[in-house]
Amino acid sequence: MSGAEFVPLSLTPMLIGIFAAVACALPGNFLVLRKQALIGDAISHVVLPGIVVAFLVTGAVSAWPMMIGAALASVVAVVLIEAVRRLGRIEPGAAMGLTFTAMFAAGVLLLEQSDTSAVHLDVEHALYGNLESLIWLDAVGWESLLDPIALAGLPVELIRIAVTLMAVCAFTWLFWRPLKLSTFDEGFAQTLGMRTGWIGLALVIVAAIAAVAAFDAVGSIIVIAMFICPPAAARLMTNQLEVQIVWSVVFAFLSAVLGYVLAGYGPLWLGHDNAVSAAGMIATVSGMILALAALFAPCRKRAGAPAH
């Protein structure tokens, strides 16, 4: 395939997919280890009411208010889950399920009530995203990567997700020690004087930011998949956190690239002429990687589990 075709049409969506996948997979590692994997699920559902409220307040489909609205909604959801859990003395899973479904329902209702027919804002879009449409029209080939005029026309989603990815990396790098300690031995971390409650909240907020930024570009389904599948598969590969993180990034990268290619070109190879949903395909590929890891990975069994 020539650069003249690949760069404008496929390079940016692929990069966005990769950045989104990695940005979600990084905090996902800690969430999976802390048995909070479904926080990602909850966040990606409550993003919908967040962006709808932001749209109703500002009256326009603009990125920043919507991202702020979505981030606020995820904080509200986390607080609400915790409040329901403590006030009602309800087990965390049920508290979570109850909160995010109710908020999602409120989002759908608001969406139906408000007049959004003129703008591109609907539930399906929120679920699948529109990765395929984030093309770079100003590019003519590989040489455009060095052309400042063409670079100015890069899709703004790419810039946003790249910045988010850097922020997530910075957070993981800066708070590596507290994150690691509080994840594996919360009591010990507390005796060292760490505020484990705040660390946990910060992790959730970073996850929410990654989710919201990724959601903007690729829809919520990929967000849940990337929070859980690459870290879970990586967890089956190794017993070391550092190695696990590297594996999860590799898996996220692979899912994004393979998923995008299969979605875009797979149907052509099979003789159809229409591409399928890239977001859905990326999630599917990540699931296949997890399935392979669950069947063959070296550390797939629980430590101390009897051999069959």
Next chain:
Amino acid sequence: MLWDALTLQLGYNATLVTIGACFLGVAAGVTGTFLYLRKRALVSDAISHATLPGVGLAFILMVMLGGDGRNLPILLLGSAVSAGLGLLCVNWLTRNTRLAEDAAIGAVLSVFFGFGIVLLTVIQTMSAGRAAGLEGFLLGSTAGMLWNDAVVIAVGGAATLALVLMLRRPMGLVAFDPEFAASSGVNVARIDLSIMGLAMAVTVVGLKIVGLILIVAMLIIPPVTARFWTDRTDRVALISGLCGGAAAWIGAALSATAPALPTGPIIVLVSFAMFAISMFLAPNRGVLAAVLRHGRFQRRVHMRQGLLALAQGQPIYENYTLRLLRKAGLAHPDGVATEAGKARAAKALRDEKRWELVRADQAFESAAALYDGLREIETVLTADQIAEIDTRIGGPRGMTA
């Protein structure tokens, strides 16, 4: 208008939707109870998302065989197959790998759902088969509900309900004490699977009305609501069924009154409102009850400490204590005891001394275990026992010169 809708006076379609939703609500509430008591409420999330690829595949198959593609029973059958597959995946991942259940749930739900979306985009490009209605399974679509659809839902709901009633004893046993259940000969794994299987059945039946994302709410919210009101399994299941049915009835009726009120979300929100009311107002387990209980306890502690302070002639600095004593007529505003206050204070001090003896004496061990610093000694010991303790303490004595 709303009254018309609640009493089924709003036309054929609205009536059909309301009755169907109500059946579904009852079945979901009762089934969800065991899921919730087993602490696996979110498995329903995985199950419901895993229905999507089944719907897509069933549709594609039907179109390829030359059919219409929108035959509800076959679509539901397809969704049941893929949901069952998803359920088995969750179980397999949890049992055979080191992944925790939440990671397994998340992985299955996102991957199955993602694959379902891929299939939906494939279907969109197929020219045949009138694919337009399939997105309705995401959030439910009641607008075009037919008599046959309603019958499918009603029969499915009723069958699920009957199965739950048959299995409620072993399911309750497994939910509360799996080890005991296993030792008394119940096959825990099989019962677990049937709890999940029933949840799956409800999910599949509910796809048409509330859609796969919100059916989770109908399985989780009513049991949580019911749990506030009672501590008995049977009653939780009963109340949960009633809550689910009522929420569905009211929600469906509400949504029939105006055009832009989608049925599924409204049912969920009504259900959530019932939950919120229960959480605050339920007796014993509710927030209000807890606040009142705490207030009462605080009052007793302050009263007791105030009386002891009066008896020992110590000044009272705590405003709340002073206010309580004054309101009860036991102290003057300056903190000096009234006549009644002196009597009560003397009694409090004597009780304290009595407790001291009771707690030092092995013979009173069971009574001493009830000591919490607030309990009246008369509620623990008989008058004779108290008299006996009093003789040990002895009466007031004068100075011997």
